[in-house]
Amino acid sequence: TRIARAGNYLYATAVLPEDSGYEKALFIYDISQPKAPALKSRLSLVRKTETPAEVARPQIAIDGQYVYIMLTNERAFVVVDVKNPSQPSIAGMLEERENFVFEDVSIETDGRMAIAQGHAYILTGDDYYYQKGPDNQFQLMHIVDVRNPSQPVYRKLYADFTDTPYLLEGDNWPADLIASGNLLYLGSYGPVTVYDLSDPVNPRYLTDSGSQGFSSPIDYLGYHTGWSLGRLINDRLYTPTIQGLNIIKIAP
Numbered sequence: 032t033r034i035a036r037a038g039n040y041l042y043a044t045a046v047l048p049e050d051s052g053y054e055k056a057l058f059i060y061d062i063s064q065p066k067a068p069a070l071k072s073r074l075s076l077v078r079k080t081e082t083p084a085e086v087a088r089p090q091i092a093i094d095g096q097y098v099y100i101m102l103t104n105e106r107a108f109v110v111v112d113v114k115n116p117s118q119p120s121i122a123g124m125l126e127e128r129e130n131f132v133f134e135d136v137s138i139e140t141d142g143r144m145a146i147a148q149g150h151a152y153i154l155t156g157d158d159y160y161y162q163k164g165p166d167n168q169f170q171l172m173h174i175v176d177v178r179n180p181s182q183p184v185y186r187k188l189y190a191d192f193t194d195t196p197y198l199l200e201g202d203n204w205p206a207d208l209i210a211s212g213n214l215l216y217l218g219s220y221g222p223v224t225v226y227d228l229s230d231p232v233n234p235r236y237l238t239d240s241g242s243q244g245f246s247s248p249i250d251y252l253g254y255h256t257g258w259s260l261g262r263l264i265n266d267r268l269y270t271p272t273i274q275g276l277n278i279i280k281i282a283p
Contacts, residue, residue, distance in 0.1 A: 033089065035093040037093050039063040040062065040113075040116050042058070044089040044091055046086050052078065052081055052082055052253050053082055054079075059113065060227050074111060074121070076121075079105075089102055094217035097112060097180050098110075101153055107127070108124065108126075108151070108175055110122045110177065110180045125185060143206075148231040150177060150231040151173075152215060153268075154207075173188055173189070174232055176231075207260035207261050212227070214226070214237070223270070267280050268278065
């Protein structure tokens with residue numbers, strides 16, 4: 032998402048065109064009066080003097096007093112401290128280095144992410160970007176350790192699909208994700224897949240929307256989950272489709 036809400040504040044990212052380039056910024060709004068939102072502050076994240084063919088609007092996720100931002104074009108992961116919404120500040124940053132790259136993050140997903148268990152899970156892209164790794168497995172997402180927000184640490188490019196049915200078959204590439212507790216829900220154009228994050232660096236496949244853990248069969252979801260996984264509220268996942276709204280009950 033490019034918008035996140037926490038309490039009475041709304042956090043939004045934007046790409047602002049300039050004469051010879053662009054700026055990417057974080058805007059914080061006070062929405063205590065919903066009919067009259069007020070701009071609380073603005074934080075410049077990056078400014079470039081050249082404009083690429085496609086400029087991705089930064090994806091964000093919020094957890095506690097920190098906002099996590101993926102700058103796709105710039106291949107950088109930024110942590111912003113918003114404890115004081117009037118004076119946000121960059122707490123930490125992770126940029127491409129020799130030992131890891133964000134080159135697999137595509138414009139199509141813009142680095143959609145979720146925060147759970149002190150880690151950020153960042154999608155790599157669509158099927159064009161899923162190259163098989165050394166073990167003949169497909170890559171899925173970057174995992175960044177954010178337990179120390181001032182010093183985020185790149186952990187790995189997750190690439191284990193040994194026990195994951197359906198995913199990456201045909202057009203079923205990962206498109207969105209939601210985290211809740213120690214579970215990660217991954218949406219695609221086919222199934223919704225659930226991973227156990229008890230070991231945050233090694234997600235483990237649990238079930239999918241074609242298994243008994245869900246009340247909706249896989250053929251009901253079809254290819255209509257699309258780019259947005261929707262919202263997880265209590266034990267139900269509300270997923271938009273081109274046919275309407277799917278409500279998937281997740282069995283305990």
